Amino acid sequence: MGTDSQDRFGRSLRDLRVSITDRCNFRCRYCMPREVFGPDFTFLERSELLSFEEIARAVRAFVRCGVRKVRLTGGEPLLRRDVEELVAMLAAIDGVDDLAMTTNASLLAAKAGALRRAGLGRVTVSLDSLDDAVFRAMSDVHLPVGRVLEGIAAAREAGFDEIKLNTVVKRGVNEDGVLDLARYAGEHGYIIRFIEYMDVGTTNGWRLDDVVPGEEIVRRIGEHLPLEPIPPKYAGEVATRYRFRDGAGEIGVITSVTRPFCSTCTRARLSAIGEIYTCLFAGGGGDLRALLRGGADDTELEAMIRGTWAARDDRYSELRSRATRDLPKVEMSYIGG
Ligand code: SAM
Ligand code: SF4
Ligand code: SF4
Secondary structure, three states, X not given: OOOOOEOOOOOEOOEXXXXXXXXXXXXXXXXXXXXXXXXXXXXXXXXXXXXXXXHHHHHHHHHHOOOOEEEEEOOOHHHOOOHHHHHHHHHOOOOOOEEEEEEOOOOHHHHHHHHHHHOOOEEEEEOOOOOHHHHHHHHOOOOOHHHHHHHHHHXXXXXXXXXXXXXEEEOOOOHHHXXXXXXXXXXXXXXXXXXXXXXXXXXXXXXXXXXXXXXXXXXXXXXXXOEEEEOOOOOOOOXXXXXXXXXXXXXXXXXXXXXXXXXXXOEEEEOOOOEEEOOOOOOOOEEHHHHHHOOOOHHHHHHHHHHHHHOOOOOXXXXXXXXXXXXXXXXXXXXXX
């Protein structure tokens, strides 16, 4: 296991999100709008993507620098062929205490068992609405929401005890469905997180007016399902949590826009081509792949990760303003959400 790395504000490096593909079979309006990510869009070549061996080597180096939690994401991680083999490789790394995946679940029904057997610890499924029409409008895909619900059920069946749901809430689009989602999550024992719509990337046409503040979401749900605040499960947890007063279960809100949490942000991201990003809103990242493919030894990998983290002074969400609006920012589907 590794030793602590700290950035310029004394934040430790603890979590790593690994994007394993920039492709996706959905076109969520807030992430990969079809006008931009259409038939002419050029995705990464396969040869550019880190191989499973390269990812595992990078993760081992991150673990030596203090990372304990690893999340596979994308793009849609289940589009990467034989992803369960990668899961098995990462699950075998000493020091990875928590291995999770974020997925749109459209392919989860077929994969849940293999992922569980390979050692995946937790699954987070993105689900923006239970209403088929709203779901299709948000994800811009010809797929019934039932397919996602089947994927979630398959994950439970496969033995995943902790299943989280992520809901991005957009004003006037799916805000009326938050109560139904909270009820559905509570009834099934899933933990749901409502996420404020963020200005990631430069293609989603984000406007502050489209953001439904977390406080409002909690109020809307609390009017029907009484809630009470509960403390964070661990230091640096990004969700503000509430439990149902009349039964088991909890909801959370992730208020990156209205109440940012940069001061406790311990997260790094590894893009599908092996760049290290120290913030979701960064314009670029350090090229770890060049070292991986250039014959560097483990000490050099570690030195690069530590150096990148030590130089980190990101706090985009705390600074969010007119001045940050036009900064170059990488797309979320590329860097990994
Ligand atoms: N395709 C997978 C999925 O959707 O679960 C994994 C990648 S996706 C980029 C990861 C998460 O980012 C999803 O839960 C998605 O809802 C969230 N996300 C994407 N764009 C967002 C935005 N503009 N604001 C807030 N969350 C966003
Ligand atoms: Fe695909 Fe996930 Fe982005 Fe939706 S949020 S377009 S499912 S990567
Ligand atoms: Fe972390 Fe950047 Fe998000 Fe702040 S804006 S919480 S530094 S990823």
